[in-house]
Amino acid sequence: MINPDAPQTGVRAVDRALDILLCFSRSETGLSLSEIAREVGLHKSTVHRLLTSMLSKGFVRKQPGTDKYVLGWTILELIHNVYHSDELTTAVLPVMTRLRDATSETVSLYIRSGTERIRIQAVESMEPVRNVATIGKTYPLYVGASGKVLLAYADAETLEQVLADPSIPADFSREDLLTQLENIRKDGYAISVQERDSGAAALAAPIFGRHRFVAALSVSGPVTRFTQSKMSEYIEVVRESAALITKLLSH
Amino acid sequence: MINPDAPQTGVRAVDRALDILLCFSRSETGLSLSEIAREVGLHKSTVHRLLTSMLSKGFVRKQPGTDKYVLGWTILELIHNVYHSDELTTAVLPVMTRLRDATSETVSLYIRSGTERIRIQAVESMEPVRNVATIGKTYPLYVGASGKVLLAYADAETLEQVLADPSIPADFSREDLLTQLENIRKDGYAISVQERDSGAAALAAPIFGRHRFVAALSVSGPVTRFTQSKMSEYIEVVRESAALITKLLSH
DNA sequence: TGAAGGTGTCCCGCCAAACGGAACGATGTT
DNA sequence: AACATCGTTCCGTTTGGCGGGACACCTTCA
16 A cells, blocks of 8 residues: 555546556566555455556556566657656756756766666766767666666665676675665765776766656766865765756656 | 547546546647647546646646646656566567668667657667667758658648758758658658768658557668668568567557 | 465446536636 | 636536456465
8 A cells, every 4th residue: 555645636546547557667577466456555356447447548558478567658659748848858958057067077867777777868078088978878787876876766676686787797895885875875975986987987866756766867077077176066066956856856 | 539439448537537648649838728628528627637636646747837737757757667668678679680680781769859859779780881870869850761750740830840940951842851751651661862971871661659650660871782672672671670569569 | 186375357236426517716818 | 898718616416436246267285
């Protein structure tokens, strides 16, 4: 049961249907009807009826092999309206650009995708020597400031999968990572120096949506420009920018 | 009124709510309550009630300036589950890879974003001389095979905006483009030879989702390898691949 | 083999709650 | 000032959603 005290506003059936959709944003592997019913605290038959509506509209679908429900392709049809909506370009991008101007380093926006992270937006530094940011590119989660931010707010299952990743170097300290993740959750930012790329340093801070952690905002550049004093200055502006975007996202 | 004959299955309130959400995938600028009510053929008060539910869950939100409704940030939280879901990598990517192997040229998947197009997925050719495809990169709509496909299935407003684009070269024939778009809709594919890049040629075909046109699939490479006979061969395989993905998306 | 527990699906009687007409205040337009 | 159109709220009617229960189908124990 997610929400014991119902908001008691609007249409109940719709509230429940949307609750079901939100369940999917938490589980990556798909959900069975009974799991959903347990999660939202409703009778199986009720959930079944709601799901058939969403099924016929393509908002959810059944995985071919298993009988589990997953999000449907219709969501894809909504994406470019959200993802490239006016607000994301007229609200988030300016914040990123301002952050770039304040630090004169490359600014990136990452979301987690399974056990990887993907850069969904970037504003590059104007310096001749700079971090080149390709939108859409993916990186591991266990290295880099934004990777660790994404990991710090990921579910336990994802963390486990990442730690079990065979491509992690042998000398990588998992204990060290776990304490770092705790510090990130406590402090609200992450630092990485020469982790992903030798010669590069980065700072990152979490961005929260309406219901949960959404993305990581990072500033990255050549390690030579990230002096101790610059670093502490950047920490402030990155956290401010992330907080501003968080505020924008919860409108 | 979108759907005069209701499917009469599942929960009506949910069906209506999802219909409202689908309205947004068509209009890029946001919709007022009355517009939505007109579109789905319901009473204003009914739409208002449904919208308050979706508003409280963050599925829609009101634009700060105007009173228009637009899709909310909660949709973002669903995206990475769909966009990078197992199926998109285990279903669409293999089709793209097979197409790459059949043509030994670079294969790209584009969606339209306003008056541009963005490459959301790519499988590169293995040839030493090849079209290098960067995921996330954007291109204009009025040149290139996939650009024209995206334009052929875009709404009239977008087409108008694109034709009014001041960055279009002076010698560009808009009449020619319009007849090309008609042919694309008729034939189901587009060809471009040395349009976007000199020395490059491309073929593209439309991919349809459950409710509407979604994306364009393209094969591109050096024009020297796109002989007349190769061209007609590629047209077939591109259309087949696009049709296969369309089938997958409607599950 | 059969009992036990887990699925997903379907049916149906009851009554809560969704529907839409109507009215309201606020804006903007002729 | 009259008019049109907007978003919002209220309320009586009755419709359609609710969930208990039944069912068939699994797998897993005894």
